[in-house]
Amino acid sequence: MAKLAWRNLTQQPLRFAISAGGVALAVVLILAMSGVFAGSEEHAVLYMRNQPAELWGMQAGVSNLHMSSSILSEETVQQIQQFPGVEQAIGVLYASAGVDVGETEIYSYVIGIDPNAPYGGPWSLVEGNGSPGLNEIAIDRDLAYRYGLTLGDTVSILGYPLTITGLSEGTFGIATNVVFVNKTAMALLMDVSPQSASYVLIEPKTDTNVNSLENALNSTIRDANIMSRANFIGSDQEMIRQMGADILQMMNVIAYIIGLLIIGITVYTATLERAREFGVLKAIGANTRQLVSTVFIQSYLIAGIGFSAGIGLAYLVSILVARLSPEILILIEPRQWLSQLPVLVIVTGVASLLPVQRIRSIDPLIVFKA
Amino acid sequence: MHTNYSLELIQINKIYGSGATEVRAVDSVDLQVNPGEIVLIMGPSGSGKTTLLSIAGLLLRPTSGTIHVNGISTSILNENELARIRLESIGFVFQAYNLIASLTARENIQLVMNMAGARDHKAQERSQELLALLGLEERANHLPADLSGGQKQRVAIARALANDAQLILADEPTGNLDSKTGYEVMELLCCGLDREKGRSIVIVTHDHRLTDIADRVLWLEDGQLQENAVGMM
Ligand SMILES: Nc1ncnc2c1ncn2[C@@H]1O[C@H](COP(=O)(O)OP(=O)(O)OP(=O)(O)O)[C@@H](O)[C@H]1O
Ligand SMILES: [Mg+2]
Numbered sequence: 001m002a003k004l005a006w007r008n009l010t011q012q013p014l015r016f017a018i019s020a021g022g023v024a025l026a027v028v029l030i031l032a033m034s035g036v037f038a039g040s041e042e043h044a045v046l047y048m049r050n051q052p053a054e055l056w057g058m059q060a061g062v063s064n065l066h067m068s069s070s071i072l073s074e075e076t077v078q079q080i081q082q083f084p085g086v087e088q089a090i091g092v093l094y095a096s097a098g099v100d101v102g103e104t105e106i107y108s109y110v111i112g113i114d115p116n117a118p119y120g121g122p123w124s125l126v127e128g129n130g131s132p133g134l135n136e137i138a139i140d141r142d143l144a145y146r147y148g149l150t151l152g153d154t155v156s157i158l159g160y161p162l163t164i165t166g167l168s169e170g171t172f173g174i175a176t177n178v179v180f181v182n183k184t185a186m187a188l189l190m191d192v193s194p195q196s197a198s199y200v201l202i203e204p205k206t207d208t209n210v211n212s213l214e215n216a217l218n219s220t221i222r223d224a225n226i227m228s229r230a231n232f233i234g235s236d237q238e239m240i241r242q243m244g245a246d247i248l249q250m251m252n253v254i255a256y257i258i259g260l261l262i263i264g265i266t267v268y269t270a271t272l273e274r275a276r277e278f279g280v281l282k283a284i285g286a287n288t289r290q291l292v293s294t295v296f297i298q299s300y301l302i303a304g305i306g307f308s309a310g311i312g313l314a315y316l317v318s319i320l321v322a323r324l325s326p327e328i329l330i331l332i333e334p335r336q337w338l339s340q341l342p343v344l345v346i347v348t349g350v351a352s353l354l355p356v357q358r359i360r361s362i363d364p365l366i367v368f369k370a
Numbered sequence: 371m372h373t374n375y376s377l378e379l380i381q382i383n384k385i386y387g388s389g390a391t392e393v394r395a396v397d398s399v400d401l402q403v404n405p406g407e408i409v410l411i412m413g414p415s416g417s418g419k420t421t422l423l424s425i426a427g428l429l430l431r432p433t434s435g436t437i438h439v440n441g442i443s444t445s446i447l448n449e450n451e452l453a454r455i456r457l458e459s460i461g462f463v464f465q466a467y468n469l470i471a472s473l474t475a476r477e478n479i480q481l482v483m484n485m486a487g488a489r490d491h492k493a494q495e496r497s498q499e500l501l502a503l504l505g506l507e508e509r510a511n512h513l514p515a516d517l518s519g520g521q522k523q524r525v526a527i528a529r530a531l532a533n534d535a536q537l538i539l540a541d542e543p544t545g546n547l548d549s550k551t552g553y554e555v556m557e558l559l560c561c562g563l564d565r566e567k568g569r570s571i572v573i574v575t576h577d578h579r580l581t582d583i584a585d586r587v588l589w590l591e592d593g594q595l596q597e598n599a600v601g602m603m
Contacts, residue, residue, distance in 0.1 A: 001484075001485075003473070003477065004472065004473065004481065008472055011471075011472045277468075277471065280470065281470075281485075283427075283429055283456070283462060284457065284462055284482055284529070285453050285454065285455075285456035285457025285460075285482065285485060286453065286457070286485055287450045287454065287457075288449070288450060288453075289450075290485055364429050365429055365430060367429075367462070368420050368423075368424065368464065368465075369466070370465065370466055
């Protein structure tokens with residue numbers, strides 16, 4: 001029966017290709033979308049990942065970097081810096097703002113850093129320096145390239161002109177663009193003390209237990225929330241995931257409906273076309289299971305081939321996109337497409353129901369008609 | 371009740387429709403076919419021949435009456451059980467050949483063996499043997515579309531014989547063939563091909579030449595079967 005199913009499909013190679021291609025497209029859609037979100041999730045936490053701070057301090061009640069506003073007073077920052085077990089603690093200011101690059105404004109996360117601080121700034125610098133002075137800024141290399149900017153050019157934030165003195169890497173994503181400015185200048189703009197901070201990047205002493213330090217800081221300094229890097233990253237990823245979840249789910253549902261219709265229509269047409277032959281098979285003694293399995297095999301052949309091609313295509317798309325638009329990171333991992341597999345299996349089964357019903361209703365007496 | 375007949379029909383009636391449009395297509399038919407016997411059923415168009423053959427082939431339930439195939443009563447069997455009997459015990463030959471277009475001659479023959487659960491190598495052997503017996507060796511890997519009518523009907527015969535059915539039912543098997551080819555094909559089915567094993571054949575036809583190869587010729591008119599057809603043709 002498998003051979004018959006295969007032949008029935010390959011007798012109409014164009015239709016077979018179109019339907020498997022349709023399924024592949026739906027799979028690409030799903031994987032690319034979830035890949036874009038996974039990529040954004042990863043992009044968004046690169047700053048946290050690449051700083052040597054194992055603990056992050058922020059305003060009590062705050063537990064995210066993105067979409068949050070946090071401010072720690074000068075005293076609280078000092079308290080953290082002088083806390084036993086803390087090697088050093090670097091305060092940074094953090095806010096979102098549009099960076100005017102000439103043609104347009106790029107929504108960005110602006111990080112104000114102290115030029116003398118050992119970390120907190122760009123983790124990968126391509127050109128210039130990563131410690132901006134008062135009227136200076138470090139922006140992403142790909143962003144600069146996109147808008148024809150280079151070292152010495154000027155961009156502005158809230159109307160304040162800033163000279164580009166550094167080009168960083170890994171800081172430009174569709175959901176997150178990170179730029180670095182001088183902390184003192186940013187404090188003026190935000191109307192806060194230059195010694196205060198939005199976040200404090202804490203490096204514990206080497207002989208200190210990080211966990212106990214986190215607990216001790218949390219219980220002593222009431223105004224601050226101290227989180228481990230892993231928790232901080234997890235919390236931001238969770239937030240971004242939730243932001244994307246609805247869109248992603250909707251896209252998935254749409255893609256699955258497309259897949260369902262494609263498989264259903266193809267197999268139904270293939271069944272209709274061969275209604276007489278299925279009647280013949282019935283007449284000469286095929287049982288229900290054998291007839292039904294022919295339909296299912298056809299469906300699963302289309303789905304399987306389409307799915308495999310779709311995965312391959314999705315990887316190809318992610319590579320191409322990475323070449324053409326580096327800010328869009330499409331992250332495709334086996335767990336993503338593996339998790340789609342059971343849904344596809346169910347969708348394909350559902351798509352087969354109508355053709356199965358059709359086959360069951362074929363009258364074997366058709367064999368006596370000319 | 372156990373019988374020794376390959377096919378036994380007892381008081382078969384088939385009524386299509388109801389009320390004013392009622393058609394009594396088969397009317398109180400009794401028929402016994404002995405092992406090895408070739409029975410020809412003739413009769414005018416619309417006399418109920420195909421209906422009777424469909425009932426005998428377990429493809430159509432009669433309005434009333436009992437059918438025994440190889441001594442097995444079929445009245446209480448469900449669809450899948452009937453399919454099993456059709457697959458293993460009955461071979462069908464149709465006017466329209468009804469081969470599977472996407473399968474080669476050989477694959478058409480092997481398909482019914484595989485459906486019956488035969489292993490591939492056994493099905494291959496048997497199909498080879500049948501193809502040789504029917505003079506189709508050179509056409510084994512051709513699709514039905516590339517075969518002549520006579521060749522197609524020979525493949526259909528091979529398919530009907532593949533599972534060693536003891537009962538072959540044929541509805542106008544020569545209807546689409548010229549008379550010479552038709553006769554040759556039927557002669558092959560009826561006279562060669564291990565018929566000494568006791569295979570019975572029931573043929574519904576308009577083709578008078580086939581009376582030569584039949585053991586018994588029956589006449590069906592208005593759904594009623596008459597044993598002695600002599601003089602009615
Ligand atoms: N499905 C059906 N519904 C209603 N009437 C039917 C049906 N099938 C057959 N009949 C009627 O039953 C009668 C017998 O038909 P059947 O096809 O068995 O005749 P036949 O002897 O095979 O004819 P032919 O020689 O033309 O093939 C005819 O009057 C036909 O119109
Ligand atoms: Mg007929």
